[in-house]
Amino acid sequence: MQLNFDPEVEEFRAEFAAFLGENLPDEVAAAADRPISSAEVPPWAREWQRLLFDNGWLLPGNPPEFGGRNAGILQQYVHLQELSYRRIYPSFNPQGLGIIAASLLSFGTEEQKTRWARRILRAEITAALGMSEPGAGSDLAGLRTRAVRDGDEFVVNGQKVWTSGAHDADVLLTFVRTDPDAPKHKGISVLLIPTDSPGLTRRPFASICGPHDLDFNEVFFENVRVPAENLVGPLNGGWGVANGSLGHERTLLWLSFADRLQELLEDFRPKTVLDRDSYATLAMDNQALRLLGSAALAREARGEQDVASLSVLKLLGSEAVQRAADSALYAKGIDGLDHPGMTAPFNPLNNDNMVSSWFERYVRSFAGTIAGGTSEIQRNIVAERVLGLPR
Template structure:
């Protein structure tokens, strides 16, 4: 199957490709790397602002928020062209894809002006405060408490795995505001500037490297937050949470497909068993493309299919993990080496295409966790596709 598009979509693609040819930063200019998912080097801030100003940052947005009211298929070819070139449009992906998107969906006009637009223009960066030591995949078990006192909330508690928090300017933080309500009903969402007294951020290393500081513990001790920083209605944070993750999942399968195909190209199968595994991964990549294209066509017609997104998330994340494992195995001891050089413009992306094989394998586990774990996706598929009762 070959995916084709109408003339208006291909014209949109050609215009974007011409923009990239003219404005893509030179490799020497873009030498400085990001140190976390909320640290944006100055050259990357300029690049993101240019994309915003020209309507190429998030084309589906209105012009005042970095877009051009593009259709879903136009948004798809935009992401496809970025992926083909291993280019990322922001080094603060959660800021663009989750936090600013959530503010545009649930925030007030003032919040959109004060927070969403500066995040999109790379004037400030943002991190997502969801997970806690006792509430990882089960967000509804969170215990961080926010008590409304007059015109402000007082926040106490802890978050963990908060990517980029030590470099972020603001946290989109999920808190419990009604401890007596059912656990899904008593959650609210607050924007908390990281320089607020009582906020403590402690970055820690990962399995990839002790120096790879992106994850954080974040502590809140009597942190006072203006009531105007409440996102969405009080105690309606669960709806904001599901909307936030929905923004992340819509075209996530394309990212998985590009990573999978890159890993497959990186393999050098030796022997019958290795070739058999290689062939399986090639088929996984094709299946992901075909299923994703079908889901894209349904979405373009306005059809809602949450179960299809779960199938794509599960297949894509686990296929990438399997491909990374096979690439590591096939390379033997050399798989533990870090590459001395990177591919052209690989520095534009989030290190996925320039890391060593072990790093890529270790990072592949994030795909089966972020945006909804594989276990959660299987539960959704069991209920909505197979019609099984809730466990």
């Protein structure tokens, strides 16, 4: 068992740390304690993402032409570690970076990679993910948004919901039904749909985190015409693209949960015996998550495929963060309900309105057990693929 990294990995870390020391903008550092949002990406955030891209530090595992340097999985891990130590976001369009562009590099044509993925990675355009619908959330295969081929175009009709950042996005990676007669997993395709297409309407709505948190959207499609060249992956092969898209989201997702647990550990001040018991549980959850994650990372570095372990980590991490936020809010008492973000819009240069309240941390913790596959879905995967239980 080796509990440290080889010298070349540590050299990679040191090079990136030196880059951050020389180039980190004040605005990015100031935004460290706010929940990330893909809405209304400011110019300085685009410039920061472009700087990372141009120097190969945006997604180091990518080839240089797509913002990386062909780094291995352990180098990618320490890159994320350095970002997390400083609470730095590489992008304020996280779905565009981690899901949409990554999916296009995996499944897109060369033209789509150049026209769409590269521009998303360079922050020239932003992207959102059109998956969930009013009747198809965790069960993506139940989606009803239709796309009918008409010559060189698809005609799209239907609705999406919970589409984060759609009102500020330039393009949607949209999952549609193209064969209504096929088994529901086999009749799905994926289209890139520009948000300025006639017949496409975006309607943002607030969440419990406050009236200024307008990241969620309803998206309506009424006879929206999409060029057939915008089909991503094979026709009726969208289920494979969906699994790949969520796989990109989950690969090192456990690290973000571990970082959130660490932040809660640093900020949580136990007062009573019950508080101290909760704090100890939080510390053990944090350690267990990091050890299990390190084991999964080592397997991937050896080239071993263990998709089920990602579900274990996602389940453990998301629910541990939720329990931790609940315990911390309870320990804080009535003061924990103070929520300045409810009355003032976020200004990353105003320190008085920068730090998330305990209430906001708590309500946001529920998103982790939903996004990227719900806890219920993860338990099904663990039951079938790890424990060998019947469907």
